[in-house]
Amino acid sequence: MKTLITGGAGFIGSQLADYLLSEGHEVTVIDNLSWGKKEFLSHNFKNPKFKFIKLDLLDKNALTSAIRKATDTVFHLAANSDIMRGTIEPEIDLKNTTIATFNLLDSMVKKGIKKIFFTSGSGIYGDVGETYTDENFGPLLPISMYGATKLSAEGMISAFANLHDMQAWILRPANIIGPRATHGVIFDFINQLKENPKKLKVLGDGSQSKSYLYVSDVIDSVELVWKKSKEQVNIFNISSKTFVTVKEIAESVVKEMGLEKTKIEYSEGSRGWKGDVPIVRIDNRKIEDLGWKINYNSKEAVRKTIRVLLDKDGDGKV
Amino acid sequence: MKTLITGGAGFIGSQLADYLLSEGHEVTVIDNLSWGKKEFLSHNFKNPKFKFIKLDLLDKNALTSAIRKATDTVFHLAANSDIMRGTIEPEIDLKNTTIATFNLLDSMVKKGIKKIFFTSGSGIYGDVGETYTDENFGPLLPISMYGATKLSAEGMISAFANLHDMQAWILRPANIIGPRATHGVIFDFINQLKENPKKLKVLGDGSQSKSYLYVSDVIDSVELVWKKSKEQVNIFNISSKTFVTVKEIAESVVKEMGLEKTKIEYSEGSRGWKGDVPIVRIDNRKIEDLGWKINYNSKEAVRKTIRVLLDKDGDGKV
Numbered sequence: 001m002k003t004l005i006t007g008g009a010g011f012i013g014s015q016l017a018d019y020l021l022s023e024g025h026e027v028t029v030i031d032n033l034s035w036g037k038k039e040f041l042s043h044n045f046k047n048p049k050f051k052f053i054k055l056d057l058l059d060k061n062a063l064t065s066a067i068r069k070a071t072d073t074v075f076h077l078a079a080n081s082d083i084m085r086g087t088i089e090p091e092i093d094l095k096n097t098t099i100a101t102f103n104l105l106d107s108m109v110k111k112g113i114k115k116i117f118f119t120s121g122s123g124i125y126g127d128v129g130e131t132y133t134d135e136n137f138g139p140l141l142p143i144s145m146y147g148a149t150k151l152s153a154e155g156m157i158s159a160f161a162n163l164h165d166m167q168a169w170i171l172r173p174a175n176i177i178g179p180r181a182t183h184g185v186i187f188d189f190i191n192q193l194k195e196n197p198k199k200l201k202v203l204g205d206g207s208q209s210k211s212y213l214y215v216s217d218v219i220d221s222v223e224l225v226w227k228k229s230k231e232q233v234n235i236f237n238i239s240s241k242t243f244v245t246v247k248e249i250a251e252s253v254v255k256e257m258g259l260e261k262t263k264i265e266y267s268e269g270s271r272g273w274k275g276d277v278p279i280v281r282i283d284n285r286k287i288e289d290l291g292w293k294i295n296y297n298s299k300e301a302v303r304k305t306i307r308v309l310l311d312k313d314g315d316g317k318v
Numbered sequence: 319m320k321t322l323i324t325g326g327a328g329f330i331g332s333q334l335a336d337y338l339l340s341e342g343h344e345v346t347v348i349d350n351l352s353w354g355k356k357e358f359l360s361h362n363f364k365n366p367k368f369k370f371i372k373l374d375l376l377d378k379n380a381l382t383s384a385i386r387k388a389t390d391t392v393f394h395l396a397a398n399s400d401i402m403r404g405t406i407e408p409e410i411d412l413k414n415t416t417i418a419t420f421n422l423l424d425s426m427v428k429k430g431i432k433k434i435f436f437t438s439g440s441g442i443y444g445d446v447g448e449t450y451t452d453e454n455f456g457p458l459l460p461i462s463m464y465g466a467t468k469l470s471a472e473g474m475i476s477a478f479a480n481l482h483d484m485q486a487w488i489l490r491p492a493n494i495i496g497p498r499a500t501h502g503v504i505f506d507f508i509n510q511l512k513e514n515p516k517k518l519k520v521l522g523d524g525s526q527s528k529s530y531l532y533v534s535d536v537i538d539s540v541e542l543v544w545k546k547s548k549e550q551v552n553i554f555n556i557s558s559k560t561f562v563t564v565k566e567i568a569e570s571v572v573k574e575m576g577l578e579k580t581k582i583e584y585s586e587g588s589r590g591w592k593g594d595v596p597i598v599r600i601d602n603r604k605i606e607d608l609g610w611k612i613n614y615n616s617k618e619a620v621r622k623t624i625r626v627l628l629d630k631d632g633d634g635k636v
Contacts, residue, residue: 138456143480152470162461
């Protein structure tokens with residue numbers, strides 16, 4: 001089957017490319033290489049079923065030309081994934097998530113492509129404390145441009161699905177971590193400590209409590225949802241039932257790096273920054289009912305990610 | 319109080335301007351005059367508390383310059399309001415609703431303006447048949463770019479409210495009709511029959527059943543919501559509990575125009591066009607609990623609108 005992955009050189013996209021190729025599919029990756037890295041894909045460059053195109057989704061004409069008519073499913077992962085940056089430069093999210101998604105949908109219509117898989121995010125639910133959000137939760141009051149523009153993309157995908165008889169699969173994942181991560185809390189802590197092992201600065205008081213998913217569990221969910229759910233628009237939360245605090249992550253990174261005298265400095269307030277959702281509780285019963293089983297709970301996912309990013313657990317491949 | 323109305327030369331915006339002026343507020347209207355008309359405002363041009371600026375919200379620099387720092391509340395009504403057009407030219411909604419709203423929010427931040435009132439729409443709920451949607455309804459699966467981009471605007475308003483300590487009031491109204499309407503089903507039927515009294519073409523089989531609100535009832539709700547609801551983000555459906563079918567509207571227009579031999583031609587299918595929601599049922603209990611009382615049920619609103627647009631009921635002023 002011919003597939004296209006936007007953001008396919010990124011953390012999750014490149015591992016999805018590996019998976020789809022392993023299943024015998026043809027994979028074309030489109031990526032502007034802002035977050036993505038060619039080296040995440042270099043092992044596929046000689047595969048005749050693989051193609052890489054450096055392209056920004058904001059370049060609509062080039063995008064429309066690049067998409068092949070025979071594409072079966074587009075896996076749309078390209079977005080601004082740096083939530084904090086979007087709180088300071090909100091136009092980043094508007095462009096790279098909302099407008100990019102619109103351009104993609106419009107190009108798909110022009111080429112007659114009918115299936116889109118989209119990674120949204122639990123950020124669309126906003127800050128609702130200990131409330132478990134299922135897929136029907138409302139009102140949706142995102143507190144960051146990341147959440148707002150993921151929501152905008154969901155809405156446009158739903159509209160295009162109706163207007164052009166398309167089918168859509170939308171995932172709303174918790175925090176995804178693992179090899180090839182290009183940013184995020186664990187990545188940031190390791191980098192800080194490599195620079196100065198004596199001090200670790202934490203945004204917020206460390207009490208933020210969220211669910212973390214290991215990337216291979218996410219890839220499993222993509223396969224499951226894509227193959228098994230048949231509605232016109234299929235929305236699935238993905239999350240484990242377990243949580244880890246930022247304080248626990250900080251302490252784990254320090255421990256795994258073998259440091260002893262590191263001073264962990266917390267800042268005030270329960271949230272890391274203004275667009276940060278401090279408590280994330282996602283109801284995952286719908287995808288569990290479909291048959292999804294995770295291999296790593298939040299604590300295991302965090303520990304494995306730390307070790308992989310420190311090169312303690314193999315080469316970082318899934 | 320200094321107020322700003324985007325889309326303030328339009329059907330609803332111009333009547334909101336009249337109301338705010340009558341309450342003693344200063345009103346600056348920004349409108350690109352794509353749907354809006356200067357003559358809707360001409361009676362205010364000599365009022366020292368009124369100012370009109372022809373401006374497109376897509377011109378961000380001009381917009382930021384035009385907004386006065388001392389503005390208390392921005393009433394954001396500018397949008398693409400032609401749902402059908404957006405199904406053929408989806409970029410119209412992306413630009414005039416999503417990007418325009420982003421530009422406005424960003425300009426408000428630059429000028430330190432903290433309050434925004436936004437007219438969203440029941441289109442965000444998508445096509446859910448006879449289900450009554452309350453403000454917490456989900457999932458939100460709009461079937462038109464109109465619905466999708468109104469949802470995107472809600473999301474961005476919510477994000478900006480959190481990021482910049484703003485306060486927001488969001489209305490989700492049913493179909494609004496009345497004097498100064500520039501398009502919509504009644505407007506269209508009257509124009510068709512003025513051109514050819516023998517035949518009226520109806521999109522769909524006429525069974526579409528929706529709630530219609532007379533514009534003065536909407537203005538009352540704006541006042542109520544703006545003054546009485548105090549959350550950071552306040553969302554209210556506005557709708558009556560009554561419905562009218564398109565068939566009933568067609569027959570009423572024919573009758574009010576004194577025509578006898580008009581042939582009403584219906585087309586196939588229960589919806590007018592692909593992005594049309596055929597059955598709209600909106601739960602209005604939240605705004606009723608706030609004290610809102612409508613003066614016109616759907617049938618009365620339709621009849622009054624037909625008569626006003628035919629100049630049978632005064633000069634079209636509210």
